[in-house]
Amino acid sequence: MSFRRPQRQRRWAFRSPAGAALIWPAAVLALSFSSPATAQGNVSKAEADAKLRYCEVCHGVSAQGFHGYYPIPRLAGQPTEYLKNQLQAFVERRRTSNIMFNVGHVLSPAMIDALTTDFNELNPKPLGGAPKENIDEGKKIFENGIAAANVPACASCHGPEAKGNGPFPRLAGQLHDYITNKLTNWEKERGQNPAQPDISAVMQPIAHTLTQPQIKAVAAYLSYLE
């Protein structure tokens, strides 16, 4: 049995004191019932690899994203903190997806550490497929924002190369229709649990202000970004 990254297992961040209060007793209980190996939060390489392959069934080869029935987002190169927060968001119903609720529910903190590190290290080419005619406009919006409409530059939080940072997602190479769906329906896609307000509120006014053609232009630009 080979163990991986025991040093990374304590980075589970809680969103709010309420969340912490709920989760701590559960965590303590879980620890007291598990084997010494699990209690240390280790996951074997075989277990982590099997789980990674399972994720890639839907999220695509090398987690580059996949068009299933829905556009299923790229996870490759995503900041670990963002991935962890989103997995927690599904479990806490801040994001409502039955499928991802079930997926998130069974992952141990150690498994989450292993998976998010693996996804973060992947760097496949973008899936592509977006219409190309508005890429320049998208680049302009991403880099400069639209001052006249009080839209800040996306780059100021997501980074000049859209690589993301901490809880801010990487957008480079993300599926264009996924980005369009999210930005068009922000209030149904994020921040769904009023008892657990989260950082997604930051995006709310921006998503609202962007027009549909602007959203599509930004989405197209990002979807080709390596």
Place this chain on the structure above:
Amino acid sequence: MRSLNSIQIGRTTRRARFAFLAAGILTFALAGAVSAQHRISLSGDIQAKISYCKDCHGVSAQGFNGYYPIPRLAGQQPEYIENQLRAFIEHRRTNNIMFNVAHSLSPAMINTLTAHFASLNPPPIGGAPRQLVATGRKIFEDGMPEVNIAACAACHGPEATGSGQIPRLAGQLYPYMIKTLSNWDKERGRNPTVPDAAAIMSPVAHSLNKSQIEAVAAFVSTLRSPRGTPNTVQ
């Protein structure tokens, strides 16, 4: 001997020339009428081809239990059917009967046929054990995250209507589902030089055990489509 031969050839040639000339005149004279007739016979061809498909795939293409379970095509995604027809030709799926069927289809005919099948919405044939449906629904909608089995709904859609190259499963024959999932690596992706989207299903099909396959098959085989036309939204 030689001269006789040449006379005969001469006669034949003359006769052929005459026939050719006559045919030419006839063609010119009837050009308008012929092209009209061509159009009618084309649509006749389509009707004939559709009823030919339905000989095996069922009267409304709802599927049919012949010697093999012959799959439902009704409501199926056009892109899926088109890809499968190509799969038979490229030996990604090995099936002599369907190889020959697909080989004779023009691209225009394929477009017409796939649009026709997509527009059909007969009720499922049924026949699966009812008691398996609830378990099958659970697997279809949620997957089994503990054992790394993805939710079928993520790709096939919450109502199993499919999308693009991903097939509709709603109403598919129970035994066809079982046969395909139980033998995935022999049923799909048979040509290593032409890898295809079927590879995505391979680990999923492998992870499902027999009773789980039967449960999912039972569930989808009872599903009716809420729409007359398949969902093609991305």
